[in-house]
Amino acid sequence: LFVDTPLDTGISVPVEGAAANYLGNVMRLKPGDPVRLFDDRSGEWLAEVAEISKRALRLAVTGHLAPREAVPDLWLLAAPIKKGRIDWVAEKACELGVARLAPVITRRTIVDRLNGERLRAHMIEAAEQCGRTALPTLAEPEKLDALLRVWPADRALYFADEAGDARPLAAVARPGPAAILIGPEGGFTDEERAAIRALPQAVPVTLGPRILRAETAAAAAIAIWMATAGDWR
Ligand code: SAM
Numbered sequence: 001l002f003v004d005t006p007l008d009t010g011i012s013v014p015v016e017g018a019a020a021n022y023l024g025n026v027m028r029l030k031p032g033d034p035v036r037l038f039d040d041r042s043g044e045w046l047a048e049v050a051e052i053s054k055r056a057l058r059l060a061v062t063g064h065l066a067p068r069e070a071v072p073d074l075w076l077l078a079a080p081i082k083k084g085r086i087d088w089v090a091e092k093a094c095e096l097g098v099a100r101l102a103p104v105i106t107r108r109t110i111v112d113r114l115n116g117e118r119l120r121a122h123m124i125e126a127a128e129q130c131g132r133t134a135l136p137t138l139a140e141p142e143k144l145d146a147l148l149r150v151w152p153a154d155r156a157l158y159f160a161d162e163a164g165d166a167r168p169l170a171a172v173a174r175p176g177p178a179a180i181l182i183g184p185e186g187g188f189t190d191e192e193r194a195a196i197r198a199l200p201q202a203v204p205v206t207l208g209p210r211i212l213r214a215e216t217a218a219a220a221a222i223a224i225w226m227a228t229a230g231d232w233r
Contacts, residue, residue: 002124002135007039007061013047015057024052035059038133043067069133072230073177075100075155078218079184080111080141085215090119092219094126094136097226102139102179104147108186114141144192148199155179157202158225160217164193166204169221173205173229180221182214 001023003013015023023029029049037045037059044066047059076098080086086103093101101123103114120138127135151157155177158169181196188196196202207220226232 001035001037002128003037003039005039006041007037007045008042009045009061009063011061012050013037013059013061015059016055020055020057023049023057024054029057036065037061038068038127040133040135041068043069044133066133071097071099071132071134071136072175072226072232074098074222074225074230075102075179076218076222077102077104077147077157077179077181078214079104079106079109079182080114081185081214082111085213086111086114087119087122089215089218090122090136090138091126092215093222094123094132095130096219096222097132097230097232098136098222100137100139102147103141104144104181105141106144106184106192107189109184110186111184116140145195148195151199151201152177153201155201157181157196157199158221159196159202159204160207160221161188161193161196161204162206162211162217163187164197164204166206169205169207169224170228172203173225175229175231178225178229180218180225182218182221185214 031049033049035047037047045061046063046065047061050060051058076093078089080103116138123135158180160182207217
């Protein structure tokens with residue numbers, strides 16, 4: 001369970017709302033039962049149910065289980081797509097181990113407003129489900145050309161480009177600071193593609209012969225990079 005306050009042995013953690021309902025009525029926890037917590041700061045802690053009532057619980061933290069995990073230094077740069085789909089991308093990026101989710105506004109991006117709180121809630125839920133103890137950071141949406149102008153010299157930019165000559169991602173993925181760039185439903189314009197390819201750190205990659213939905217391309221590219229270059233193996 002994610003707790004957005006610094007955890008420490010001996011502190012008491014009040015749990016209300018949906019989390020309390022889940023622990024009390026779905027998991028049917030009883031006083032003394034163990035609960036694993038993480039605060040996205042100091043790793044994973046063991047707690048136990050101290051008190052339980054209809055709508056609230058109180059947990060007592062009893063010990064430290066593990067330090068905050070280190071995930072491979074992979075960013076996902078994705079043009080925001082329709083609400084339900086970008087939520088799905090945020091969830092899969094979290095499960096698959098992405099360190100940072102950076103929404104990129106491109107010429108054909110149709111979604112220009114993003115609800116960061118909602119995306120963060122989806123990532124917290126995904127982390128609780130998959131056992132991550134470090135949440136991906138969620139960057140503010142940025143325009144593509146602004147991002148390219150300040151691109152970090154040491155970070156490879158794997159540019160998912162179904163429209164041009166590109167190498168299979170699995171063949172070119174390398175460990176180290178990296179980012180995957182996925183376009184919107186309408187794809188990148190030719191000017192955008194040329195500007196991205198002009199970046200010395202850009203590595204155009206293909207994800208196969210078919211045109212994937214943006215969310216499919218994002219999940220596939222992260223999984224391929226993680227499997228071939230992620231330093232968690
Ligand atoms: N140009 C596509 C079309 O003609 O329908 C629209 C873009 S596609 C729906 C969304 C994004 O997914 C693309 O901008 C690209 O980043 C990525 N993508 C989709 N299929 C891909 C593939 N086979 N290889 C690499 N990237 C792909």
